[in-house]
Amino acid sequence: xxxxxxxxxxxxxxxxxxxxxxxxxxxxxxxxxxxxxxxxxxxxxxxxxxxxxxxxxxxxxxxxxxxxxxxxxxxxxxxxxxxxxxxxxxxxxxxxxxxxxxxxxxxxxxxxxxxxxxxxxxxxxxxxxxxxxxxxxxxxxxxxxxxxxxxxxxxxxxxxxxxxxxxxxxxxxxxxxxxxxxxxxxxxxxxxxxxxxxxxxxxxxxxxxxxxxxxxxxxxxxxxxxxxxxxxxxxxxxxxxxxxxxxxxxxxxxxxxxxxxxxxxxxxxxxxxxxxxxxxxxxxxxxxxxxxxxxxxxxxxxxxxxxxxxxxxxxxxxxxxxxxxxxxxxxxxxxxxxxxxxxxxxxxxxxxxxxxxxxxxxxxxxxxxxxxxxxxxxxxxxxxxxxxxxxxxxxxxxxxxxxxxxxxxxxxxxxxxxxxxxxxxxxxxxxxxxxxxxxxxxxxxxxxxxxxxxxxxxxxxxxxxxxxxxxxxxxxxxxxxxxxxxxxxxxxxxxxxxxxxxxxxxxxxxxxxxxxxxxxxxxxxxxxxxxxxxxxxxxxxxxxxxxxxxxxxxxxxxxxxxxxxxxxxxxxxxxxxxxxxxxxxxxxxxxxxxxxxxxxxxxxxxxxxxxxxxxxxxxxxxxxxxxxxxxxxxxxxxxxxxxxxxxxxxxxxxxxxxxxxxxxxxxxxxxxxxxxxxxxxxxxxxxxxxxxxxxxxxxxxxxxxxxxxxxxxxxxxxxxxxxxxxxxxxxxxxxxxxxxxxxxxxxxxxxxxxxxxxxxxxxxxxxxxxxxxxxxxxxxxxxxxxxxxxxxxxxxxxxxxxxxxxxxxxxxxxxxxxxxxxxxxxxxxxxxxxxxxxxxxxxxxxxxxxxxxxxxxxxxxxxxxxxxxxxxxxxxx
Numbered sequence: 101x102x103x104x105x106x107x108x109x110x111x112x113x114x115x116x117x118x119x120x121x122x123x124x125x126x127x128x129x130x131x132x133x134x135x136x137x138x139x140x141x142x143x144x145x146x147x148x149x150x151x152x153x154x155x156x157x158x159x160x161x162x163x164x165x166x167x168x169x170x171x172x173x174x175x176x177x178x179x180x181x182x183x184x185x186x187x188x189x190x191x192x193x194x195x196x197x198x199x200x201x202x203x204x205x206x207x208x209x210x211x212x213x214x215x216x217x218x219x220x221x222x223x224x225x226x227x228x229x230x231x232x233x234x235x236x237x238x239x240x241x242x243x244x245x246x247x248x249x250x251x252x253x254x255x256x257x258x259x260x261x262x263x264x265x266x267x268x269x270x271x272x273x274x275x276x277x278x279x280x281x282x283x284x285x286x287x288x289x290x291x292x293x294x295x296x297x298x299x300x301x302x303x304x305x306x307x308x309x310x311x312x313x314x315x316x317x318x319x320x321x322x323x324x325x326x327x328x329x330x331x332x333x334x335x336x337x338x339x340x341x342x343x344x345x346x347x348x349x350x351x352x353x354x355x356x357x358x359x360x361x362x363x364x365x366x367x368x369x370x371x372x373x374x375x376x377x378x379x380x381x382x383x384x385x386x387x388x389x390x391x392x393x394x395x396x397x398x399x400x401x402x403x404x405x406x407x408x409x410x411x412x413x414x415x416x417x418x419x420x421x422x423x424x425x426x427x428x429x430x431x432x433x434x435x436x437x438x439x440x441x442x443x444x445x446x447x448x449x450x451x452x453x454x455x456x457x458x459x460x461x462x463x464x465x466x467x468x469x470x471x472x473x474x475x476x477x478x479x480x481x482x483x484x485x486x487x488x489x490x491x492x493x494x495x496x497x498x499x500x501x502x503x504x505x506x507x508x509x510x511x512x513x514x515x516x517x518x519x520x521x522x523x524x525x526x527x528x529x530x531x532x533x534x535x536x537x538x539x540x541x542x543x544x545x546x547x548x549x550x551x552x553x554x555x556x557x558x559x560x561x562x563x564x565x566x567x568x569x570x571x572x573x574x575x576x577x578x579x580x581x582x583x584x585x586x587x588x589x590x591x592x593x594x595x596x597x598x599x600x601x602x603x604x605x606x607x608x609x610x611x612x613x614x615x616x617x618x619x620x621x622x623x624x625x626x627x628x629x630x631x632x633x634x635x636x637x638x639x640x641x642x643x644x645x646x647x648x649x650x651x652x653x654x655x656x657x658x659x660x661x662x663x664x665x666x667x668x669x670x671x672x673x674x675x676x677x678x679x680x681x682x683x684x685x686x687x688x689x690x691x692x693x694x695x696x697x698x699x700x701x702x703x704x705x706x707x708x709x710x711x712x713x714x715x716x717x718x719x720x721x722x723x724x725x726x727x728x729x730x731x732x733x734x735x736x737x738x739x740x741x742x743x744x745x746x747x748x749x750x751x752x753x754x755x756x757x758x759x760x761x762x763x764x765x766x767x768x769x770x771x772x773x774x775x776x777x778x779x780x781x782x783x784x785x786x787x788x789x790x791x792x793x794x795x796x797x798x799x800x801x802x803x804x805x806x807x808x809x810x811x812x813x814x815x816x817x818x819x820x821x822x823x824x825x826x827x828x829x830x831x832x833x834x835x836x837x838x839x840x841x842x843x844x845x846x847x848x849x850x851x852x853x854x855x856x857x858x859x860x861x862x863x864x865x866x867x868x869x870x871x872x873x874x875x876x877x878x879x880x881x882x883x884x885x886x887x888x889x890x891x892x893x894x895x896x897x898x899x900x901x902x903x904x905x906x907x908x909x910x911x912x913x914x915x916x917x918x919x920x921x922x923x924x925x926x927x928x929x930x931x932x933x934x935x936x937x938x939x940x941x942x943x944x945x946x947x948x949x950x951x952x953x954x955x956x957x958x959x960x961x962x963x964x965x966x967x968x969x970x971x972x973x974x975x976x977x
């Protein structure tokens with residue numbers, strides 16, 4: 101238009117300077133007609149809306165980046181304000197007023213201006229599905245004529261203003277799909293005209309206010325996908341017009357209130373993916389048109405209700421409920437041919453086996469009040485679990501919970517109700533397994549047996565070959581006196597057993613005591629290749645090797661990785677070894693005879709042509725009681741060795757290492773494996789010795805069946821000077837179960853003194869470190885980490901060899917988050933500690949802590965790290 105005007109007037113005015121001035125004046129006049137002064141909102145040619153309403157429109161434009169709205173034609177011009185896109189005006193009470201604002205999906209960004217509260221004649225406010233941030237202004241509560249308020253689909257934060265309950269004409273309120281926090285204001289119950297309340301998909305917490313049961317006009321109530329807790333208020337049964345109730349994907353608990361059967365118009369009941377439990381009410385025999393109760397802990401004893409629910413859920417009602425298992429039984433284990441101090445608890449598996457979880461088994465001595473956690477199966481198809489290390493001859497009670505971990509359908513961990521209790525009496529034989537004994541020339545295996553009880557016990561040591569046949573001279577009987585420890589080479593226990601290049605495994609059997617602790621150390625005769633592990637006291641149907649391949653941290657060092665799987669029972673077992681990596685998987689089945697074993701590298705145990713990189717090895721027993729596993733990793737070129745027990749999938753979400761180190765010649769390498777069935781988010785936190793963070797926590801996402809590896813120094817950006825310039829602890833926190841892992845310490849340039857430890861998934865208050873080695877060239881070190889919020893007082897007692905009994909005592913004080921690492925002869929420990937190789941250390945703490953022990957050469961040529969022996973119940977009665 102302006103080009104046409106310019107052409108029309110140019111012939112008249114461009115010939116003289118005065119004409120040019122007139123042209124300029126005319127053009128300025130035209131622009132002045134098109135652009136009005138700020139905050140002028142005309143309507144109907146000669147009128148305007150009130151200044152306060154005009155200011156509100158200008159504030160909306162300026163606060164929400166009006167220049168980049170999807171449709172902003174005519175805004176802030178002299179064009180009739182009723183023609184501004186999204187603005188509707190009406191003649192009300194003798195004047196023009198804004199009555200509606202509609203901006204759905206118009207690319208509004210920024211914050212909702214409080215000036216909107218000046219639009220006192222507004223009946224409709226639509227700001228949904230934009231990019232609005234910040235809080236909901238409480239000034240909106242002054243809009244007493246408002247009937248429809250849509251703020252859904254933004255990024256609003258903060259709490260829902262309780263003042264919104266003062267809007268008497270409000271018919272529809274939606275703030276869904278935002279990031280609102282805090283509790284649902286009970287003041288919303290004052291909205292007696294409200295027919296729809298949608299608060300879905302926020303981060304609201306707390307309980308559902310029972311006051312909402314007074315909103316008698318309500319037709320739809322949406323509270324799904326929040327973080328609500330508590331029970332469904334029975335008052336919601338007082339809503340005569342309610343047609344839709346949506347509460348799914350929260351943390352709600354308790355039974356379904358029978359009062360919901362009083363809702364005559366209810367058509368949709370969506371309460372799946374919570375933690376609801378108790379029996380379903382009778383009204384569900386004649387259910388609403390749409391019902392979804394999946395992924396809870398619900399059942400129906402009424403056959404009519406059960407039939408109706410299975411029909412509504414297309415046969416997937418019971419099969420999605422985490423219910424308690426039935427037909428519980430318990431019996432002493434006799435896998436060795438004798439009654440052992442372990443009990444097998446059995447049950448009928450529940451129908452819901454699809455999503456990750458298992459069964460947790462708890463036990464207590466008959467007459468005690470406290471149950472102890474005995475362990476957990478690896479999935480919900482399992483029908484039994486063996487509880488170990490029970491007091492010989494003692495009677496125990498057992499119960500079971502079915503557990504479903506959070507998954508893509510439910511963000512809650514669900515625990516079934518407790519089963520009935522069953523009893524069994526433990527046998528008298530305690531067993532432990534050393535799954536790898538290499539007795540070729542130049543190699544050694546040292547075996548340690550500690551008696552931390554107050555009575556003597558006899559221990560039988562038996563060595564078996566791959567076929568389960570006892571080795572020649574492969575049996576030995578020893579007596580370990582109360583409070584004493586015995587440490588010998590394998591060849592000393594089994595005199596005359598001929599050397600050979602193959603491996604054996606060793607069983608320890610102690611009569612009438614569960615106070616036996618045992619570790620083993622292995623290496624070469626000059627002790628440079630040294631590491632060790634704790635003797636295993638239980639076997640499992642599912643195990644994992646976290647580092648089966650010569651890749652990652654091992655790459656370029658030429659490791660020889662031998663994994664050994666031992667069947668310590670009197671039954672044949674069949675298992676599948678599956679190598680899983682980022683580029684696929686490879687599996688192979690094996691059969692192991694009673695008391696036999698198999699060994700080999702990843703190619704031997706799976707497929708020689710597997711081609712897997714960056715992988716881990718899963719062992720699953722498909723027939724038989726279970727196996728134990730051990731990985732022996734040797735680096736001949738650098739005279740270094742690592743020993744790593746196979747691990748089970750953990751049911752905990754937090755794991756610890758009491759040792760973290762970084763420096764010019766030491767690295768800490770972390771490896772995590774996700775066995776949980778779904779993707780996990782894991783937070784890694786490095787804590788300094790004084791309890792303060794070493795760096796900002798790091799969040800990593802690990803897909804199902806994937807591996808995460810990192811150098812701790814690089815991960816946290818640790819810097820400094822000196823040989824070892826950073827020490828501390830590591831905390832690994834996952835948003836769900838199934839993460840397992842380990843750490844390796846070594847010289848980053850030469851791989852000298854490499855040692856490995858599994859991440860600790862269980863804290864302890866009582867523990868035993870089974871060996872002391874305090875020699876001129878060898879030290880024993882202890883490290884403790886207190887992850888709690890209370891100060892921990894840690895009593896450390898050292899016991900000698902022969903008849904010396906307790907030879908030293910010390911109490912260390914760990915503040916919240918603090919770590920202490922000491923050698924036995926440090927100045928603030930026992931600088932005069934005697935020179936000895938033997939004895940053990942007893943730990944008692946008044947708070948749960950993590951800890952580990954290490955042995956090392958003072959010249960740092962070799963080192964071995966070993967976790968403590970712990971129990972679920974008291975170790976030192």
